[in-house]
Amino acid sequence: MPLSESLSPYDLIAQQLLRDHPPPDLRHVVILLPNYHVAQPLVQRLAALSGVSALLLPQLTTFTDWVQNVPLTQAVVSDSARLASLYQALRKQGWFEQADLWALARELLTLMDELTRQHVNLPKDEAAFQAQLEHAYQARKNNALQFEARVVHELWHAMSSSSELDGVAAYQQRLATLAAQASAPLYVLLTSDLSTPETRFLQVYAERAPVRIFDLRVLAAGDVEAQTLSSSNPLSTFDLRLATDFSLFPAHGLEQEAQAADLQIRRWLLAGKRSIALVAQDRLVARRVRALLERAQILVQDETGWTFATLAVSAVLMRWLEAVQGDFYYQDVLDLMKSPYVFADQPASERKQAVYQLERLLREHQVSARLEEFQRLAESDELRHALLRLQQAAQRLPTGREFTLTGWLERLEQSLDSLGVLTGWAQDAAGRELLQLLAEWREELADDRSRFSFGEWRRWLAQQLDLNTFRDSSVESPVVFTHLAATRWRRFDAVLLLGCDADHLPGDLSGGQWFNDAVRGALGLPVTAQKVQQVQDDLRGLLALNDTVLVTWQETKNGEPNLLSPWLELLRVQLQDDLIERELAPLLERGQVQPEPSSPLQSLTMPQPAAPAKLLPIKISPSGYNTLMACPYQYYARYILRLDELDEVREALDKRDYGTWVHEILQRFHGERPQLSGLPRVELEATLARISDEVFAVAVQHDFLAHGWRLRWQAQQAAYLDWQLENEQNGWHFAAAEQGYQLAVDDDLLLHGRLDRLDTQADGAQRVLDYKTKDKNSLTGLLKQTGEDVQLASYAAMSESAEATFVALDDSKAVVNVQPEQAMDELAALNLARLKEIFSQLRAGTTLPANGVDKACEYCAMKGLCRKGWWAAE
Template sequence: MSVSGPFFDRIAQRILTAHPAPDLRGVTILLPNYHAAQPLAQALMRGAQRPALLLPQMVTLNAWAQSVRLDTPVVADSQRSALLYQQLRKSKWFEQADLWSMTQELLKLFDELTHSLHELPGDAESFAALVQQAYQARQNSTLQLEARLVFELWHAMQAGTESDQARVYQQQLARLAQQADRPLYVLRASDWDALEQRFLDEYAQHAAVTVFDLRVMEAQIGAPLFFAATSLEQEARAAAMQVRRWLAAGKRDIAIVAQDRVVARRMRALLERAEVLVADETGWTFATLSVSTVLDRWLTSLQSDFYHRDLLDLLKSPFIFADLTASERKSAVYQLEQLLRKQGIVAGLEKFIDLAGHETALLQLLVRLRQAAALLEQNRKKTLAGWLLALQASLRVLGIDAGLQQDDAGRQLLLALETWQRELAADAGSYRFSEWRRWLAQQLDTQTYRDSSIDSTVRFTHLAATRWRPFDAVLLLGCDADHLPSAANGGRWFNDAVRAALDLSTRGSHAARQHDDLLGLLALNDCVLVTWQKDKNGEHGLLSPYLQILRDEHQRAHGDDRSEPELLACLAAEDAHRVELSQAAQPAPSVAAEAVPAKVSISAYNSLVACPYQFHARYILRLNELDEVQEAIEKRDYGERVHGILQRFHERYRQVGGHDAAEMEAALRRISEDVFADLLQQDFAARAWLARWYRSLPAYLAWQAENEAQGWRYAEAESAFSIELDGVQLRGRIDRLDVREQAIRVLDYKTQGDQILRHKLREPGEDVQLACYAYAHETDDASFVSIEGGKVKTVAPAHDVAQLAQLNAERLVQVMQRMRGGACLPANGIDQACMHCEMRGVCRKGEWL
C-alpha cells in the first residue's frame, strides 16, 4: 500500500462507521479534484469488505454548483470587458494607460469582491441588497484612492440586470446550501477562500458537515531527495533522466510539478527525444502557440504596410494558403524573397505586386493578400464583433482557416473567435484597429489550450492540482527561491495594499496556500525528487525556503542532507556513450580541374590573396550570403553614389579650369542632389550622407584643379576591361582614367581616409586592385583617391607599379595552374581578413585543433 493509503483508509472508516455498507448513496463527498475519487473509492471498498458497494456522490464544488440550473441570464466575460473598457475610456484619468490590461485586472478584482460578500445571496434581489449594504458600509471607510476607485467601479458594474459568472456561482452555492439534506464530507488540504467557507457554514445549518483536513491528520512529512543543478541544461537533463529511471523501475503514475516553465520546456524536449510523451494538465495560453502566431503575423503585416520581413514571416507559416501544396507555397515564397533581395524594396504590397510581374503563382498569392487586406479596413472604426467578422473573412481568403482546421489547437482557436463574435454581437462600442488588436492579443493570452491527444502516465501539473493526489513518483521541477512560492497572479495596477484595503487575499495568503499544498503533497507521496539550479546566470541560487527548512530539519535529525546520490553518475555515463564529433581542423580543400573558374574578377582575386579558403567558399562553392533587403543607407551605397556623381560631373565638365569655382561647386551640388534624390525620399539618414559629401566638394574641386595644372585631363570613367592571361580571364571595372599626352593614369575613388589606404598598400601584392588596373592599361601610374572628412588626397603605391602589375598577373596564372593541378586552398587569412568574413562559420576558425 502506498503512503497515501492510510489517509484514505481513515476517511473511509469514518464514513462507513456513520453510514454502513453497502448503500452509501445518501452521502456526498466534496473533493479538491476528481483524481482523488479513485483512491477514496478503493479505500471504501477495502473498508466495507463487500463484493459490491453503492458509492457515494463524489464531486468537486465547482461541478456541484454547475448542476444547479438558474434562469438568470449570464453576461459573458468578453461582454463585461467591453463594457468596462468603454467606461474607462470615457474617463480622463486613464488616457495614457493600457486600458485593456487594466480592464482584465479590474474584472478579476470585481469577482473577488463579489465572492467576499458576507452572505450567500440566493437570488438577484438579495444580491443587489448585499452589494448596496457593502457599498454603504464602505462609503464611510477611509480607503486609498486606488481601492476606492475599484470599489466604486465594482458597485457601478453590479447595477445591471444581467448576472456575471461570479454572481451566478454564488447563487448556485446558496441554492445548494438551502437544499442541503444529506451529510457532507470534505477533503481539505489548505485554507478555503471566503466564499467556500460561507457555503460550508450555511450548509452546516441544514446538514452535518465533516472536514478531513490533511494538515491536522497527523501527517508524517517525508523528506524528498534533492538535486542541485549547475545550469538549466543540467537540471533539465537530470529531471528527464530521473523520469526515465522511474519508468524503467515500473512506476507508471509520474507527476512533474513544474515551477519553472522554461526548464519544463527543455525537459519535455529531452523526454520526447527519448520517445517519452508527456501529458500536460496545465496547458498553454493561445498567445504562446503557433496557431496564434499566424494571426499575429497577418495583422502585423497589415499594420506595417507589409514590411518585407513581416510578410516573409507570414508566408512561411505552415497555416497560410493551406489550399495549395507545400511545394507551391515554398516556390512562391522563394521567388518573392529573391526579388526583394535583388530589387531592395522594403515595404508596400502594391510594389510587391508590380515586382511579381509575370510570376503567376507568386502574383496570385499577393493578390489574395490584397483582397484579404481590403476586408480589414484599418482606417475605420468598427465594433469588436465587426472586427472579428472581418478577421474571419480575411482568414478564409488567405486559406488560414483551412490550415487551422487541420490542427487541434487551430480548431479551438477558430471556435474561440466564433464564440467571442457571437457574445459581442450586441455590443455597440466602436474601436480603432489598434484598440481591437490589443483586445485580441489579451483574449489570446487568457485562453488556455490543453492537448488532449496525448495519453501518458507522465504528466505536467501544478501544485494546487496535486491536492489529495497520490502518485507513484513526483518530480518537483525548478524549486528555487524565485519560483517557490510563486508570485501571486496579481497585476501591475492594483497591489497588495489595495487588496488588503478591500479585504481580499494578498501575496502572503497566496504563499501560505502553496506551503500547505506542498506539505500535503509530501505527506501523500514518499517518492519525490526536488531539482533546482544552485548556479544561475553566474550567481548563487537558493533552494525554496519551504524545502530548505525541511532539508535542514532532516539533516539535524539524521545527519543527511538528502542529496540525490546517483543522478550525476547517470549523466556522466550518458555523456560517456555519446558520439563525440572530431574537433575542427584548419580546412585546406582541393578542387577538381574542371571546377576551377575560367574567369576571375578583381574582387575574387583579392579574396584569393586574402584567404584561399575564402575564395573557395565564395567563388567555387558559391556559398555567398544572400543580399539583405537594404533598409538604410550604408557606406557602400554612399561610395557608389559618389562614383556616379563624379562620373556625371566630369562627363559634363571635362575640365574645371576656366570656370568659376562657385559655379563648379553649385553644379556639383545640383548633380549630387539629383543622384541622391531617390535615397532622400526613402531614408531620412540620406541627408546625413549627402551632407558628409558636401563637406568634400571644395577640396575635390581644388584637387581636380591641381591635377589639371599638372597637365592631367579626365578621359573616361567606369571603364570595363577583360584580359586573357594564360588559362584565366581577368575582369574588372576602373573608376577613372586620366591622360597626359601619351601617358595614362588609373584612379580609384575611395571614401576612406588616406591612412587606411596607405596601410592597404604597405605590403606589395597584398591588395591587387591598383596593380591589376595598371596591368590592364599598361601604365605605371595608378593611385587611390581618398575622399573623406572634407579632404581629398592621392595615395599611390610606394613600390614600382609596373613591376607590381606584372608580378600580380604572373602570380594569378601560377596560382590557377596549381589549383587545376590539385593544390590545396588553406584557410590562412590573417585576423584582419577574418574579422568581417562571412565564411568564418564555414571554416570554423577558432575551433581548430
C-alpha cells in the same frame, strides 16, 4: 498512524461511504472531487471493497461542473464584455493616460470579482470608503489615497449597479439554489480551505442533508475518520507527518538541473514506474527538461499547457498585425511568409520559393519596408501573387479607422482567410482551438458598441491570447507535466518537484497594485498569507500521498548562491538530515560525452582543406581574388562551398550607401557631360547639383538622415569639378562608366568584373578609375605592399589599360588619385600569372589554409566555420 503507513485515502473514503450507504445502489450520493483524476482510483476502490458484482456508482463531480447543471433566470454577461466596459470607463475618465489600460482593466476586474466572491459591499458614500481606507492604511488623508478610493469606489458602484449577472455572481446564485434543494448525502474531498461562497454553500447544505468532509490535512496527520460538518464541529488542520522516500538535488545552474531531471525520469521509467509527475515551479527549466526528454523520444503529457501567446499559431497572427501596423517592415514580412500557416492553401514549394526570392531581392536592393517597394522588385509570378495576397489581406484591416471589438475580429478573420492562414489553422489542433476562441469572443462581444482603434484592439487581442491556455490532449504518456494545485488527492509512482528555490516556491502571490494586505484584510479580501497557506497545503498533500519524491533546485544561479524554498529547508531541519540525493551527480558526470582527441572539435590545428577540382569556380571577380589572397580558407567557404551569407538589409544609412549614391551621381553626370572643358563653370555646377539632388531625393524619402550624406557630398562637388577639369587638361577624357569586362586567365578560368569608369587619351591610351569614399592615407596603405591588393591590377588587365588609379572622394578639400608605384602593365601581368598559378595548384590538390591576418578575420562571416578562436589560442 501516518497516511502512507496505513490505508490509502481512497480506501478510507470507500469504507466510510460503504458503511453509510450499503451497496449496490449508490446513485443517490454525491462526491465532490478536487479534479477528475481522483475519480478512477476512487471508483476502483469502491468496486473492490463493495463485495458486489455490480455497483451503481455515486455522482462524482466538481464544484464547477455540478453548478453548471443549475438553470438561471437571467443571462450571464461574459468577462470579455465586462472588461470592454471597464476599459471604456477608464478611457472616458482619463485617469491613467500613460498606462496600459487593458492590463489595468483586467486587474480591476479581478478586484471586482474578489469583492463579489467575498460578499463585500463597499459604502455608498465615497468619503466613508476613503475613511475606511485611511484607517486600514493607518495613514492620513493624501492625494494618492483619495485617488485610489475614488477609482475603486466609482468603478465598483458602476459595475455593481448593472442588472446583468456576472460569472462570479452567477456561480454564487447557482450554489445557493443547489443548497436550497439539498437532499443527497454529500462527500467532499479537500486539501485546503475552500473559498467563501463554497464554505457557505456547505454550511447551508449541511442543514438539509448529511455532509462528510475528507480533509487530506487531517487524514495525513493520522485521523482516519471523516469529519461531519456542523457548526459545533469546525474543520481543523494538523501538522503533516512526512512519510515518503524524499530527497533533494542541488544543481549548479539551469542546465545541470534539467539534465538531472531528465536522467532521473529515465531511471524511473527503466525501473518500471508508469506514473511519473513533474511538478514544475520553474517553467524555464521545465521547457529544457521537456526538450531533453523528447530528444530521448520520451513524450510528455502536459497538463499545464501553454498560453496561446507562446504558440506558433498566435505568432503568425501577431506577426501579421505587426507587419500591417509597421508598414510591412521587411523582417516581419519574411518571418510571416516563412510560417507554414501562411499560404497554407498553396503548395509549400511555392511559398518557399516566393519567400526565398523576396529575401534575396530585399537584401540585394537594400529595401527595408513598404509593400509597394516589394512589389516593384518582384521578378516572378509566384512572388507577385504572394505580395498581391498580402496587399488584399491588409486592405481588410484599415489601421486608421475605429471599429467595435467584434468588427475588428470579423475583419481579422477575413484578412487571415485571404492569407490562407485559416486553412493552416484548420489542420492544427492549436489552430482549431484558436479559431473557436475567436468565434467565442465575437459572440460574447456582439452587443458591445464601443469603438476602438487598431492599436487598442491589438493590445486587447494580445492580452486575450496571454490569458488563454492550450493543452494538447492527444499525447498519452507515463510522464505528466503538471502544477501543484493539479496534484490534489493524486498518487503517482514518483514525483519530481522542479525549480523549488525560494523565488519559485511559493512564488509571487501578491494581490496586485490595488490595496496592501492590511486593507485587503480590513475589507474581507484574501491576503497573501492565505494564498501562501493554500500552496503550502497543496505541497503537504503531495508529499503525504506519494512515496517517491525528488526535489531539485539551482543551488547556484549565475555564480551566486540560490536558496532552497524555506518550507523544504525547514523540513531538512526538522528531520535532522540533509536529505541530499547522492547518485545523480556522479551519473551526470559519467554521462557527459567527451570528444575523442582526434575529433574535429578538439583539433587545435589550422583548417586547410583541399577543394575537389570539379567544385572550383570557372569565374572569379577582383573582389573574390582579393578574398583568396587575404585568406584562402575564407575563399574556400564563400566561393567554393558557396556558404556566403546573404547581405543584411541595412536599416541605418552608412558609408556604403553614400558610396552607391556617389557612383550613381557621377555616372549620370558624365553621361550628360562627357566633356567639361569649354563649358561655363556655373552650368557644370548646376548640372552636378541637380543630379545630386535627384539621387538624394530618393534616399531622403526612405531615411531623413540621408540629408547628412547629401551635405557631405555637396561640400565635395567643387573639388570634384576641379579634379575633372585638371584630368582633361592632362589629356584624359571620360569614355565609359559601369562597364563589364572579362578576361580568360586560362582554359578553365575567367576573370570578370565591372569598372567604375574608363578614361582615354587621344592616342588611344586607357586608364581605369575606381571611385573610393576613403581618404588618401587608407588607399595608400592598400597599395603599399606590392600585389597585396589585386583590384586595380585586375581591372587594368581586363580592360587592357596602361594605368589604373583609385579616386579618393573622402576629403572635401581635394579629390586626388592614388595609384601603385609599380608600372601597371608589369603589375597586371604578374597579377594574372599568380592567379593562373594558384588555380593550377588548386586543381592539383593544394590546400586552402585559414592563414588570414587578424584584420581579414575581423569582419569575416566564416570565422565560426574555421574556429580560429580554438586553434589560434593554442
